[in-house]
Amino acid sequence: MNPASTSTLLVAMENVTVRFRGAQNVHAVNGVSLTLEPGKVLGILGESGSGKSVTLKTLLRLLPESRTDIGGTVIVDGRDVLALGPQELADYRGRATSMIFQDPMLALDPVYTIGEQIAEAIVRHEKISRKAAMQRALELLQLVRIPSPERRLKAYPHEMSGGMRQRAMIALALAARPKLLLADEPTTALDATVQIQILLLLRQLQRDLGMGVIFVTHDIGVAVEVSDRLAVMYAGQIVETGTVRELISDPQHPYTRGLLAANLHGAKKGERLEAIPGAPPALNEPPSSCSFAPRCKHAEDRCRTGLPPAIVLGEGRIVRCTRAEAELAPA
Amino acid sequence: MLTYLAKRILYVLPVALGVSVFCFLLVHIAPGDPLTSVLPPDASQQMQDELRKIYGFDRPLPVQFGLWLWKAVQGDLGTSIATGRPVAAEVWRAVGNTLLIACLATVIGFVLGCFFGFVAGYFRGSFLDKFASMLAVLGVSVPHYWLGMVLVIVFSVQLGWLPPGGAGPGGSAAWKWDWEHVSHMILPAVTMSVIPMGIISRTVRALVADILNQEFVPALRAKGLMDFGVFRHVVKNAAPTALAVMGLQLGYLLGGSILIETVFSWPGTGFLLGNAIFQRDLPLLQGTILVLAMFFVGLNVLVDIVQGLLDPRVRRR
Numbered sequence: 001m002n003p004a005s006t007s008t009l010l011v012a013m014e015n016v017t018v019r020f021r022g023a024q025n026v027h028a029v030n031g032v033s034l035t036l037e038p039g040k041v042l043g044i045l046g047e048s049g050s051g052k053s054v055t056l057k058t059l060l061r062l063l064p065e066s067r068t069d070i071g072g073t074v075i076v077d078g079r080d081v082l083a084l085g086p087q088e089l090a091d092y093r094g095r096a097t098s099m100i101f102q103d104p105m106l107a108l109d110p111v112y113t114i115g116e117q118i119a120e121a122i123v124r125h126e127k128i129s130r131k132a133a134m135q136r137a138l139e140l141l142q143l144v145r146i147p148s149p150e151r152r153l154k155a156y157p158h159e160m161s162g163g164m165r166q167r168a169m170i171a172l173a174l175a176a177r178p179k180l181l182l183a184d185e186p187t188t189a190l191d192a193t194v195q196i197q198i199l200l201l202l203r204q205l206q207r208d209l210g211m212g213v214i215f216v217t218h219d220i221g222v223a224v225e226v227s228d229r230l231a232v233m234y235a236g237q238i239v240e241t242g243t244v245r246e247l248i249s250d251p252q253h254p255y256t257r258g259l260l261a262a263n264l265h266g267a268k269k270g271e272r273l274e275a276i277p278g279a280p281p282a283l284n285e286p287p288s289s290c291s292f293a294p295r296c297k298h299a300e301d302r303c304r305t306g307l308p309p310a311i312v313l314g315e316g317r318i319v320r321c322t323r324a325e326a327e328l329a330p331a
Numbered sequence: 332m333l334t335y336l337a338k339r340i341l342y343v344l345p346v347a348l349g350v351s352v353f354c355f356l357l358v359h360i361a362p363g364d365p366l367t368s369v370l371p372p373d374a375s376q377q378m379q380d381e382l383r384k385i386y387g388f389d390r391p392l393p394v395q396f397g398l399w400l401w402k403a404v405q406g407d408l409g410t411s412i413a414t415g416r417p418v419a420a421e422v423w424r425a426v427g428n429t430l431l432i433a434c435l436a437t438v439i440g441f442v443l444g445c446f447f448g449f450v451a452g453y454f455r456g457s458f459l460d461k462f463a464s465m466l467a468v469l470g471v472s473v474p475h476y477w478l479g480m481v482l483v484i485v486f487s488v489q490l491g492w493l494p495p496g497g498a499g500p501g502g503s504a505a506w507k508w509d510w511e512h513v514s515h516m517i518l519p520a521v522t523m524s525v526i527p528m529g530i531i532s533r534t535v536r537a538l539v540a541d542i543l544n545q546e547f548v549p550a551l552r553a554k555g556l557m558d559f560g561v562f563r564h565v566v567k568n569a570a571p572t573a574l575a576v577m578g579l580q581l582g583y584l585l586g587g588s589i590l591i592e593t594v595f596s597w598p599g600t601g602f603l604l605g606n607a608i609f610q611r612d613l614p615l616l617q618g619t620i621l622v623l624a625m626f627f628v629g630l631n632v633l634v635d636i637v638q639g640l641l642d643p644r645v646r647r648r
Contacts, residue, residue: 062549093555109547
């Protein structure tokens with residue numbers, strides 16, 4: 001990738017590694033590189049423990065610093081996130097990049113009203129009176145289409161329904177007009193009917209405000225619904241990236257294929273779902289060979305002895321699998 | 332909020348009635364005749380009966396209780412058998428004195444307890460945490476009268492900075508807010524503050540540790556708050572419970588510590604209770620216990636109300 005294109009990117013993560021120190025070290029993220037253009041949506045797809053949430057939190061440096069080693073480079077909107085000092089980091093958080101959390105009940109402070117919490121974020125980043133901030137908070141609640149927003153402004157989190165809380169959480173994340181919005185499984189804790197409303201809202205806000213969004217989920221249906229591009233994560237690595245269409249119609253990595261095959265969509269009644277055998281590896285050591293090899297029916301000897309190469313199939317289309325070399329051959 | 336308030340206050344009535352029955356009966360269940368302390372040992376049966384009639388001890392218990400309660404509601408707690416003075420006046424003066432040192436002790440205990448608790452909660456597992464925890468355990472387990480005496484030896488006898496006991500020149504009747512009087516409060520209050528300090532510091536430590544583990548803390552950081560901003564949220568989350576514990580501690584301290592008030596000859600409720608027990612002074616004993624119990628009930632309501640004001644979730648219950 002040439003430097004000129006890097007500078008126009010909203011997010012550029014290069015070979016990022018995250019290791020948690022403890023009685024047992026955990027290598028949660030092992031060499032993730034990803035990019036995001038302004039105003040686009042990247043979906044990160046993966047199962048629990050694949051490192052997708054950790055990758056997301058790295059972008060805001062929300063991981064406990066005393067127990068975490070982060071390697072590589074993270075550039076967001078021209079800032080070297082890993083090199084920010086405490087004051088710069090606090091200015092960056094919420095302003096350039098903000099985050100929607102999985103469970104809004106847990107992520108909102110129970111003893112402050114919604115209005116106070118949104119206004120707090122605005123006052124933190126802008127020179128503005130509390131009264132004006134409250135007015136802006138009201139506008140934000142209208143923006144996320146909360147019913148009777150004036151009343152919700154004075155409501156406490158426990159006085160609202162799950163869907164409304166997540167709308168409030170989104171309003172809070174948008175408070176300081178960020179360029180990048182991180183969404184950590186924002187619909188997982190919600191009812192199915194509410195999930196769709198929240199997804200549609202997020203998609204529309206993203207288009208209206210022109211934000212870049214990184215959306216983490218384990219639900220393929222959700223990922224396809226909101227994303228322009230997808231990255232599939234397994235054992236702390238991105239095993240395949242591409243546009244949604246490329247990944248769905250022509251998955252290359254055996255893990256991506258397994259995920260698609262294990263999906264309920266399009267399955268016939270009475271037919272057994274195809275599950276991926278085995279379980280993800282423990283990440284006490286950094287991987288020295290293909291992490292998926294023990295579960296892969298195509299695994300060969302070279303998969304078990306060395307890391308698979310990252311094969312570039314096209315612009316932004318990368319697969320970490322030896323089998324993808326065959327795809328390259330005709331070209 | 333108004334319904335919450337009304338509910339809390341209505342709940343008090345049955346509790347208060349129950350407490351008064353208990354106060355009354357407790358004293359009657361205890362063995363010993365209240366008249367033995369005022370009558371000469373060789374008093375005739377007739378004399379005993381007469382005195383019993385004067386004090387109303389000859390009537391059936393429910394009638395005694397009814398009369399006692401009726402008078403108590405009007406502020407008359409009877410007369411002390413030992414001194415012949417009205418109980419209400421004695422109790423009020425003692426309560427006032429105990430309130431002085433109990434409030435000071437609670438303030439000291441709350442401030443120090445919160446400080447140690449916050450430090451320990453923020454730096455869990457560190458040397459500071461262990462040090463604060465050790466102080467808390469020490470505070471709860473050190474015998475008071477011993478600590479009181481040690482403080483007297485150090486600060487009164489050796490250093491001569493503070494008076495060793497009493498309530499100042501002229502006793503509690505001539506109380507004034509000047510150094511001469513206030514200096515008498517310090518040692519008993521400090522001794523008394525050690526238990527609430529320990530309990531509050533343990534409570535606050537657990538609260539802070541729990542709050543810091545909740546997901547809204549990284550969420551606060553994610554919107555750009557720095558340490559002080561997050562601290563504000565932690566304080567508001569911890570405040571309702573910490574204040575509730577403080578209120579209850581003040582309630583316990585109001586009962587006065589017989590031991591502390593004896594060590595420092597402080598004319599408070601503990602002192603009064605001790606005397607009433609030794610002299611089998613039934614009306615004084617009943618009156619003191621009743622007033623203290625009512626204070627405790629009232630404090631509980633106050634704590635509930637303050638908690639409701641601070642924590643929106645409490646109001647709904």
